[in-house]
Amino acid sequence: MDLKRKFGTSIGITPFGSLGSSLASASASITKLIVKNIPKSVNKNDIIENLKKIIQNQSINITIPAGIPADVAHKIEAGTNIAFLSCPNLSQLSMARNILNGKSLGDKKLQVDFYEVKKVIPTPAPAPIETSEEPKKKQKTEKKPKEQNKKADETKKPEETKKETSVENKKKETKSQSQSQPQPQPKEQSTIENNDNNENNNKEEEKQKEKEEETKVSTVRNNKAVINKITQQLSSCAESKNYVQLVKSYNYLKKIGAKPDHITYGVMLNACVRCQEYKKAKEVFDDAIKDNVANDVIYTTYIKALCEVDMTSAYEMIQSMISTKPNIRTFNSIFRGCVRSGDIEITKGLISLMKSNEIYPDSTTIEYLIKIYSDHLMIQDIWDLLAKVYERMEGQISPICFSRLSLASLLAGDIKSSVKALGITDDILAKAPQTLTTSHKNKGKLSERNKISSSLFERIGKQEINEECERVRSYLNKITMNNAKIKVKFYNMESFNKIYFSKNSFKTNVNRISDESSGKELDAFNELFNQYKKGGVYYKGTDDVDLNTNRYLKMEICSGHGHWVTERAGQDLDADWISLEIRYDRIFQIWSKAILESIDNLYIVGGDAHKSLKEVIPDGVLDEVYINYPNPPVWKGADRLINELFLVEINRCLKKSGTLTIVTDDKPYSEQIIEILSKSKKLLKVYKPASPDNTYLTPLAEDYGYSYFNKLWNNGQRVKRYCIVITKN
Known part of the structure; x- marks a missing residue:
């Protein structure tokens, strides 16, 4: 089945859509890289040129700020400068970070981190409200007469106070009567006041609802149990390949503003790979990069997705994994892709990368390498590889490695190698008839249904090895019986x-x-x-x-x-x-x-x-x-x-x-x-x-x-x- 067409264009190092830019525009901040520890002795043009040579990516923009921002000034070492790297694609920034971090520039080693630049949104100055200021002024001016009246009242005679109190009581009665009677108002003024009251009530209700929603969201966002529950849902959807529900659950996490950990992202990425939805895998990987939780498992799972559509991007991704160290599972993911695509040059590059990172092959690596070399009829390379690892891995190497070597040797015209490899295959199968047909079986917990399927495929795999050996044996017998020279000798399939x-x-x-x-x-x-x-x-x-x-x-x-x-x-x-x-x-x-x-x-x-x-x-x-x-x-x-x-x-x-x-x-x-x-x-x-x-x-x-x-x-x-x-x- 053609998987590559689901993407449209290649993914990985090149953007696969405008996802990165859309995230940046929708956010309230812009994600950049800040490169610290740059010697001040290096001028700005040289800094930019040196950084460009290191990252080798024209889509990343490099700028040297005129001054160091206040929020990072306390973190900058004296006598050093900084640079900013910007790009709409978060995965490219992550790769640039991995490439630059620890690299030498002058007598310093660069330090690279993500940097959030908050957008400044201008807000209009509040208009002066007369109703709130005028009463305050009146209150201040009314204080003095009241104090004077108090002093005057103290000096008044009791008789005068009685008269005044009676007069005041009469005034209060008349005032209360006048207030109790409805005052005539213009119709327009009354409707405006009613509308204003309704609007104020609506605004208060909306604010109250927003507060309630915020409290709910904050409660859910900060609830680890909710994230764990959704992670279980994602895992269940991955098992059943229920992609629709999978996306709903993941989008809910994003909607409530939750911060998933590397486990949740790993489960979601693996689900996307199982459902063959590689565009969604790119989105999830970008989210993990933005949340700074992308570990070796996240990278390895995403590399699996890249191997299905663009081997070059997968190779470039593993090359960029410096701070996040690749492990043998990461390399095996790309070797498996090379088996399917026939990428011999990428295979050679991976071997060199493993040596430089001091990562040693396991039995799965050896099986993949022998299959790749066999498909390209690289017989001597296979024997050289086996000479290095056979003693250390004796009993771990699958018999399919030797049956495939025997077949490839025959097609290349190397009869001695073919006979030798065929004999080793027969010995392995005779000594251990229950030997696994491959060395990369799933060692995790399997359901009863998966156990039956695994047993079935293992049985068929053994039949495949026996059939391959019989084809080689039958052809060798024809040559021996007819005393004929070898009829086939190819440099490669091409x-x-x-x-x-x-x-x-x-x-x-x-x-x-x-x-x-x-x-x-x-x-x-x-x-x-x-x-x-x-x-x-x-x-x-x-x-x-x-x-x-x-x-x-x-x-x-x-x-x-x-x-x-x-x-x-x-x-x-x-x-x-x-x-x-x-x-x-x-x-x-x-x-x-x-x-x-x-x-x-x-x-x-x-x-x-x-x-x-x-x-x-x-x-x-x-x-x-x-x-x-x-x-x-x-x-x-x-x-x-x-x-x-x-x-x-x-x-x-x-x-x-x-x-x-x-x-x-x-x-x-x-x-x-x-x-x-x-x-x-x-x-x-x-x-x-x-x-x-x-x-x-x-x-x-x-x-x-x-x-x-x-x-x-x-x-x-x-x-x-x-x-x-x-x-x-």
Whole structure:
């Protein structure tokens, strides 16, 4: 399945969207890096030039402030200067921090930290309110007469006071009567006063509600139990791959302003990887960087995501991990990506990086390295590696390492190495029949269902090793019996003319034969297609009559390890076959099967299914197309291989009345495909069901072919299979 297309563009060192800038603009502060401990003896231009040379990133802006801000002045050593680094992408700032921190500039070692620059929002000066100031003035002026009246009252005679009190009582009575009577007011003035009172009441209610919300939020934000509960929810969603609920739970954490720790971020990142949502993984990683909780686990998990879409970015990420030291699990994550992508140069760079960081390989590292070297037929490098680690790791190295070495040695023409490695494989399997097929099993707690699956895949893995050994043994026996010289001797897969690596998918990570051969990689394919185009030797059009109408061109998309396509091509000698697969290690498996079984009518295209069809396959040349057991979408709304655009592209490649067969063991996925076919106006015009009763589902033939999924079927996973067959109109 093509995973790279979910992103659109590559991620990692380059931004994958404007997430960083949107966070910066929405925040009340701007995140920068502050570089401290710069010698004052270095002038500003030299500082900027030196920093640029170290970080090698043009998107990061470097400035030297005219003066040191007051909030950091007490932290700056005397005789030193500072610099600010700014960039909208937080992950790039984090990498720059890791690169610069501890680097020497002059006689000082740089110190780099994140720095929050608070935005200054101008607020208008409050307007003077007369009602509040005038009463105060009146109170002050009224104080003096009152004091004088008190003194005068003391000197008055009792009779006069009696008279005055009676007069005052009369005045109070008349005043109270006048106040009790309603005073006439203008209508407009009364309505304005009512509106003002209503507005004041509403504002007070709103303020009260805001205070209540703030107290609730602060209570939740500061409650560690709430964060732990949501972390458990995230873990549960990751297990069930419930991506919708996963995002809701994570967004709630952000909404309440909670500060998750590295455990919560690690769980969320791992969930994004499991759900194959790598854009969301980038967002979560940026959040962890901003909260300054990104440890080696966070980096390692995010590197797993990068390996699925952009190996170069993954490599650059691990190079930048200086303050956050990478561990062997971090390196193994990228080595695993190199197995799938065939990146030999990145592999060599990782080995050098491990040496410089004094990180030693484990058995998983050795297995990955041997697989990578085997796919590139680097036989001597494998023996050199084993010589260094075999004694220390004896009993830990998986037998698949030696079976793969035996196969690669045979293809490279090194018979002695092939026989030697085959013997070691037999010895390991004989001494320890229960040996794990690989050295990187999950050692954590497994559910009963996962234990059954793990046992099943282990059993099938052992079958794969035995089958690989038998292919090598059978070919060696042919050579011995016929007293013939070795018939195969290749420098690498790329030197085989019936393999084409798409330049869209394999840009720099495969060995091109030579500069002279550039542009000639498709010669064998073009020659093949010319025979099946209209007017060609094998064309079977409705209006043309050809001498040879019994030859067909057929294709399997997403061939996996190649069991099905090599078996069909070996039996179907009246057809030419094309196998399409994106993973480099699987392409090696398909190619090796074709070579050792002498299958001459099989061509291999390495690349992304969507892009490779457009790049390689011309219009109207294919008679039959097969897609066997495509990976179903991880969750309901996820991207998938088989969509309307892809089905239209396949239709372009098919001849008239050509057929497309899709087989899956996932019922919901089969229903989704049928829904697309039956509801799309475009597809209804160009396809129709192949079944006579006009239904899309047809029974799967017993002799349909052998594949990895047949092994699952024969080993106890007897699930129902769904076969969809449609014809081009």
